[in-house]
Amino acid sequence: MVGFFSLCSSTHYYHLQLRNGSVQYELIRPIKYRPRSIIRCCSTTRGKAREDYYQVLGVTVNSTPQEIKEAYRKLQKRHHPDIAGYKGHDYTLLLNEAYKVLMRNSPRNAGASGRGFGRGFTGNGECVHHAGETFAMDDVLGSAHVEVQFGDQEQKIQVAVESCPVNCIHWVMSEELAVLEFLARPQQKEAHGVFGGGWERPRDVFAAANNFTKRLQREEQQDMARQQRYNNGKKK
């Protein structure tokens, strides 16, 4: 039971949204009540990553508020219950929520740069200040990271999570923690002569983790298959 991120929650959420009507019961029992633990940086609102809201509206993270508005209206026109009937209800709820979150967090002045938030590891150590037992500054990377899972009282952690200026702390499932921790560490890049080289971290650590687990599974399967063939061979 230790945690790190929560992309899984959002897919789970869609799943429920799309089945309809009677799923209320599960719907309002979202992922946050499951056993979970902390924590890391990137951006969630109640277990749903901003990225998913961008996906809902079909816009990129670099979209201006104007583009978000247009996308929202276009989708509303297709899915609003006035037009699509009651089956549009759940989807419209999702649209409304996505719109609200994205519009709220994209200040007008951020329109120019196109990026109102940073997925990133800035040198801001607000969370360290609020929950020093859990988070620690990493001088090399210039960002805070989780030193001890649940090092502080949950309340303090909450404050830290909320204070994060770049919304980069996530609750994740404990199983995934190890993978994410590993991938978030800078890796040495392959160098081609004078090009490349140096250290890098995956830009999207969640996606990387996904790929990573998939690769692990594939390798496992291959291993199994090989083992089986080997066994079969022995039998003969």
Next chain:
Amino acid sequence: MTEQLYTVASDSETTGEDKSQMSFPDVAIGIDIGTSNCSVAVWTGHQVELLKNTRNQKGMRSYVMFKDDSLSAGVTGGATREHGHEERDILSGSAIFNMKRLIGRMDTDEVVQASKSLPFLVQTLGIGVRPFIAALVNNMWRSTTPEEVLAIFLLELKALVEMHLKHPVRNAVLTIPVAFSRFQQTRIERACAMAGLHVLRLMPEPTAIALLYAQQQQQLLHDNMGSGIEKIALIFNMGAGYCDAAVAATAGGVSQIRALSGSTVGGEDILQNVMRHLMPDFDSLYAGQTMDRIKSIGLLRMATQDAIHKLATQEHVEINVDLGAGHKVSKILDRGEFEKVNQSIFEKCEGIIKQCLADAKLTPEDINDVILVGGCSRIPKIRSVVLGLCKKDDSYSGIDPLEAAVSGAALEGAIASGVSDPSGSLDLLTIQATPMNLGIRADGGNFAAIIPRNTAVPARRDMLFTTTHDNQTEALIAVYEGEGNQAEDNHLLGYFKITGIPAAAKGTVEINVCMDIDAGNVLRVFAGVVKPQGQAVPPFIEVRMPTLDDGHGWCGQALAKMYGSTLDLATIPKKLHP
């Protein structure tokens, strides 16, 4: 888009044989029941058409006349031309009007109190029950209810529409004031049901106007390809009974309601203020309703109404009326005096607009168009107040102030009935917003808003609560609607109990309360225990609100008296919410 026929699933389908119904998609009609005037419009296949009554009027006076055994409403305005009702007859006490201000209100409501000076009987006991209203028939008060009066009116209206369309009508979209509580909305629905109409939507009046505006903008776009940029309109609607404002952002045929606000203030208040100004001892003179007093009030009312209408274009007006019994009013009323008398009303209007702009997070410079509608928009002071606040020189001219709301309702009726128009003039959508906070009672007598006002509909929000006593096994969810910070200041919509909460120390149990509003503005509340989890917790409860019937003013007090704070809940600070 595929054309869908809208079918009403709930009502028993007894009229299955109608051939005309088969050939006509059951397009909902649009009805605007105003406090003083009423109109009805239909989508004819390519445009909205307002229907006229036998007297060739589009706006029909809203009243129902009680006479001997027959009833007749303002739609026909009396059976024949020679027996037509004059304003004098309407004010004789035999007719009930202003139903819209009375419907769904308790007798402690100040609006009901103010209605006591109307010519018909409004009796109150001041204990939070429905007022007793009655019309004068053969010198006797005959009792009725606002719902009944409205139903009679709607029945006549329905007959008028069916006569025009030559096929039965079942669905309707009605406009309602923003200030209407959900309880009042159920009363309107009940009146419609009594008249045999199924309410497809209840639309706040300014949003109906916003839809019409969106259509006009869309057409402009088609005609001379004006750029598809977003336009923001402030809509101010003031009729005889209510005053509403809305900010709508429109682009590409979609109008998004950014903010709504409204109040029960209108032409009726202005009228009463002026009447009291003309007759300073109005209240003592007309304390009890006798035959001569009713007649006298009627005369004063007519004279005052006439004067107010004239003041819209004239600087001053002369009032000369003999009220009988030695009372006489002869006075010259000028505009300045009129405005001074109604100062508080104009201030309220100002407040509504300011709140609306603040809620929409907009400054007057962001507003592209100011749309002024409703009967009171003709009053010069109202115009100057609204335009002044929005820093505009003139209002939007493309909309008829008296026909806008009903046209918007008819458009919405066509859209929600699934009609599609090849020319694209129905390629529209209004994204509604909730006009009032919705929440439950928590932390003692406080009001915890779960869905804040101006949330886009459909909406679903949830919130966590916890118990306030150790081993508390039951909790009361009392659902309120309104703007007050105290639960008691708001309208109680309903209540239910969660039972079987696992025994635990106070503050450890988590109870989730979720509210869901669908596009038809139906509110459902879900509640249940989410922590601890397992088999020991009771199932969730789903309740459709409002559940309360008459006498809802009492329920809150009765609950407090019976249970005190034993079933109370407390809010949990929100988690993981930036």
